[in-house]
Amino acid sequence: MEHTTNSDYDAKPDPRLIGSANEVTVILNGLTTKALLDTGSTVSTISQEFYERNLQDTTLKPMNHFLNIECADGQPLPYMGYVEADLQLTGSSRFKSYTGLFLVVPNSPYHKTVPLLIGTNILTTVMKDIKSAHGERFLQDANLNTPYYLAFRSITLRKKELERHQNRLAVVRSAEYKPITIQANSEVIVMDRIIAYPSTVCMQHATHNSIVPDDLDIVPSL
Numbered sequence: 001m002e003h004t005t006n007s008d009y010d011a012k013p014d015p016r017l018i019g020s021a022n023e024v025t026v027i028l029n030g031l032t033t034k035a036l037l038d039t040g041s042t043v044s045t046i047s048q049e050f051y052e053r054n055l056q057d058t059t060l061k062p063m064n065h066f067l068n069i070e071c072a073d074g075q076p077l078p079y080m081g082y083v084e085a086d087l088q089l090t091g092s093s094r095f096k097s098y099t100g101l102f103l104v105v106p107n108s109p110y111h112k113t114v115p116l117l118i119g120t121n122i123l124t125t126v127m128k129d130i131k132s133a134h135g136e137r138f139l140q141d142a143n144l145n146t147p148y149y150l151a152f153r154s155i156t157l158r159k160k161e162l163e164r165h166q167n168r169l170a171v172v173r174s175a176e177y178k179p180i181t182i183q184a185n186s187e188v189i190v191m192d193r194i195i196a197y198p199s200t201v202c203m204q205h206a207t208h209n210s211i212v213p214d215d216l217d218i219v220p221s222l
Contacts, residue, residue, distance in 0.1 A: 022147045027088040034114040037151040041119035046102040050115035079103040091145040
């Protein structure tokens with residue numbers, strides 16, 4: 001997540017209110033710039049201004065299918081298309097050069113200083129390479145600088161949490177007080193309850209152990 005401040009009102013925000021951003025220096029198509037490492041984003045982005053100033057020779061490709069991306073506040077993320085660019089990370093001799101896909105997104109005040117956002121579509125690949133070189137203790141042994149350590153640690157902990165729960169966030173059970181009969185060729189919405197778990201967006205579907213008749217479909221839904 002990114003933040004900006006209005007210098008007219010709050011030139012020095014209280015550090016208890018706003019923490020430091022997980023920013024790094026990277027080289028994109030030979031240009032040195034700043035990037036935000038965002039483990040909460042599944043896509044990587046470039047600001048429109050950065051693209052128009054520095055990457056006009058790089059083809060802006062249209063999306064062949066509509067990609068609906070939702071921001072943390074629930075609002076859709078607009079984009080003009082995507083570019084394919086060479087990315088060199090700095091901070092470790094183990095980092096390779098990567099070819100990344102970046103959505104080109106509208107400008108924001110934060111983009112004036114940090115025009116790139118690197119999401120898990122790239123971070124996961126980088127982490128796998130570091131893990132392959134250093135083994136299971138790569139976080140301790142790879143001598144990563146702080147931003148990458150924090151990003152890879154977050155991805156690793158999230159992966160372990162999902163594995164511990166068989167790749168599911170929680171089990172949803174019916175909260176109805178009486179039996180429900182589903183008539184042929186009909187749809188029924190059933191009230192459910194979920195085991196306490198932090199609020200998040202997830203896909204709901206039948207579990208592997210469910211005994212569901214062949215003529216009954218449970219529609220996966222967000």
